[in-house]
Amino acid sequence: MTSYQKTLNFPAQPTQTAHLIRSDEEALSIAKTLSAKFKASAVERDQQRILPFQEIEEFSQSGLWGITVPKAYGGAEVSSWTVAQVIALFSGADGSIGQIPQNHFYAIEVIRNTGTEAQKKRLYQEVLQGSRFGNALAEFKSQNATQKNSYLTPHGDGYLLQGEKFYCTGSLFAHRIPTLVKDEQEHEFLAFVKKDAKGLTLIDDWSGFGQRVTGSGTVKLDQVYVDADDLIPFSDVFTSPTLVGPYAQLLHASIEVGIARAAFEDTLHYVRQARPWIEADVSSATEDPLTLYELGHVAVDVKASELLLKHAAQFIDQIKAHVDAENIAEASIHVARVRAHSTETALKASSKLIELAGSRGSQSHDGLDLYWRNTRVHTLHDAARWKYYFIGNYRLNQILPPRRGTL
Template sequence: MTSFQNIQPLNTQQYAKAHILRSDQEALEVAHDLAEQFKLNAIERDAKRTLPFNEIEAFSQSGLWAITVPKEYGGADVDTFTVAQIIALFSGVDGSIGQIPQNHFYALEVLRNNGSEAQKQKLYAEVLAGARFGNALAEFKTKTAAQKQTLLSQNTESFVINGEKFYCTGSLFAHRIPTLVKDEQDREFLVYVSRDSEGLTLIDNWTGFGQKTTGSGTVKFNNVPVTEDDIVRFDTVFSSPTLVGPFAQILHASIETGIARAALEETLERVRLARPWIDSNVESAELDPLTIYEIGRIAVDVRASEVLLKQAARSIEAAKPHPTAENIAKASLDVAKVRAHSTETALKASSKLIELAGSRGSQQKDGLDRHWRNARVHSLHDAARWKYYFIGNFELNHILPPRRGTL
């Protein structure tokens, strides 16, 4: 277990050279180039659990962490499907790297909906300069996931935070750590805590067998001082129709869709390598029909997840100009469809990769199991069965799903 305390302080001047992306096309081109670089050592990083500090620095310096900043604040504000494609692309290369920016984009979406004008000006400028947001949302010691004990209180000089968070994905790489707290009136806030704050301790104690390098450890707060301009109201973000929930969930669906596509592509490569006659001119009767059948099934499932992902992104974009209870519900349901489907597809595709690779699939040096391990661990984030429940409840009873972060 490693403890990181007060390292890499937030200094936006340090990031004055961060690239500013201007369009969806530019963002996609930069992402493809960067993903090819990250692919080179992905298996080794996973095997040795090497935290990708250099890769994440390059990722944010490329401008890709600022692509959702609204145009009026200097950002590209790219289409939701562009964000989804980029997350899927990096997740296929390295599931951990694909997940790390998810909470960053989530925090930016909360800011878009509930932040004041001054807060937007300040925090968007930092992100455009290259700053990264992590998260400290979940708690490990409460009876239920909905309960929160981390407290925001006010003393004579400032506000302070006391508490402990776990599953803090991306916190080790972050310059600010958006932290979910409650006050004495049980109101909830998201506090954009600076990495170099006194009393803040980051602990690298995430030991999952998949998504091994997401930096999802513990964050402790011991009278951590925060200023009022870093505090954003959170509990009201779902009281009116917003895209915070659907946008958060489509990023999770993108992670699994990317893993599924990568597993399929690696399956094709491995099967061709093991059975070169597949691409030869021999009679079809000599081919292995069961292998081809299994590949066909996975190919259909992967493509279905990709189509559902695009449809969900379109629903989000359609709701953006004028969110209503109805179009936000449609976006939530369309995202739930791809989230549930991609979970199952990623698990099936990554399992079939190991199966169809034969005995070679068990060789650790080849890293074929990383896709399954990443998909299995990520799929535990929130249960797919609840997605199906709300989809079914709408189809059967025309009941709109609740507005929350998991929908």
């Protein structure tokens, strides 16, 4: 267990202004080029657990971390479908890198819904200049996910934060760490804690067998001071109809769809190179009927997940300007469908890669297990069985699903 502050010297603020992306087309073009570059060293990073500080710096400096900032505040405000494609591209290249900005975009969406005008102007400008947001939301010492033991107390012109968080994906790479806390009246806030704040400790203790370099360690807060202007109300994010929940889960689905697509493409590559291993009269693996059958199944599932993802993203954009309880529920169902399907598809595609690659599938230096390990760990984030339950209850009984970030 290593304290990040003591062992890693990473700037508390961006060292230069990020590139400003102007359009969806530019965002996708940059994402395709940069993700391909990152893929070349993904296996090495995973096997040696090399945290991608350089890659994340390049990722955010490219301007891609600012693409959801509204146009009224200087951003490109690209479509949700474009954001989903960007996340999928990077996730296919390296599942860890694909997941790291998820909470960053989540925080931007919270700001859009409950931040003041002054907070939007200031924090959006920071993002456009290259700032990255991490997260400190989840806790492991409470009885369930809804209970939080991290609190803030008034102190001078601001507040003091006390608590401990885990699974803080991206926190090691962040300039600010949005931290979920409660006040004495049990009202929830997202405190945008600066990385160099006194009393803040980031611990690199994430030890999952997949998604190994997401920086998902522990965050400890010992009387950490924050300005009042750095607190954004969080209670209304789910008590009122907002897109925060569906948007968060859309990005998680994008991670799995991206991994599934990349695993399938690699499967095609390895099958084309493989020697015949089953029937003596089959001249190559590309003619083996059982191999073709398995590939056909995966191809259908991957395409279905991609179409479900696109449909969900487009629905989110369709209702963005005018949300209500009914269309937010519908958005949650759209996203739950793709999330449930992409969970199964990514697991199948990554497993079939190992199976159909033949003996090469077991060789660690090829890293073909990386897709499966990343998928298996990421799909544990929110149980797919509950998504099917809420989908069924909505379709059969017209019961609206709960508004929360995990559906």
